[in-house]
Amino acid sequence: MISVEQVRAARAWLGISQQEVADAAGIEVRTIYRIENGFRGATERTLRRIKTAFEAKGIVFLFDCSRPIGISIRT
Template structure:
């Protein structure tokens, strides 16, 4: 065993832990059913329209909102990104979804008197 291979494994373990930490941090910021429904309704979208935007089945949106099924992480990310593309900013506290904020029409976070927080 050479010194470099030992260091290589140590670096690999460190990167693995770092990647897992980042991934876990992102997974902890997944939207919940209440946020999805509130954002969809606020935007005036039907379940079918949101499904088309997120490129998922309408049944996926329906089952998420009723809580009868939790979609795969990648599906939840697709739904979240579809809503964010329409100006929704999801709010999290300690990794828990606590609400949402609507961006102004200019695409930047609006001052409190020009936007809504739900």
Template sequence: MINAKQCRAARAWLGWSQEDLSKASLVSKRAIASFELEKSVPHDRTLHDLKRAIEDAGIEFLMSGAIGIGLREGEK
């Protein structure tokens, strides 16, 4: 899954607000804010919904070796 830092970085790269991510993922803005501040750990389903929304917008999460984010070729 993704972590709070990846979520914040992906939003920044996309130029999305927490509200934008909320609309794209159907996850509440409050849950996103709490997650990004590392005040809570969302349920797996919530993390999946956040990850899917970000990936649908063109971000690829790198989970092997160095953990990070990147844009898929041909995006943005």
């Protein structure tokens, strides 16, 4: 699943607010804030919703053997 670092990087790359991510993912902004500040207890469902929201905006999450290693933008 996506990492805290990937969430931070994706939002920064897109230049969008935590509120925009939360709205797109259908979750509370407090959840994005907590994740970006190192909270690693988010449910898989929440992380999947965040991942889907970013992917809809063109972000591609990169993995190596299921280990999150970065992000890219779909061209």
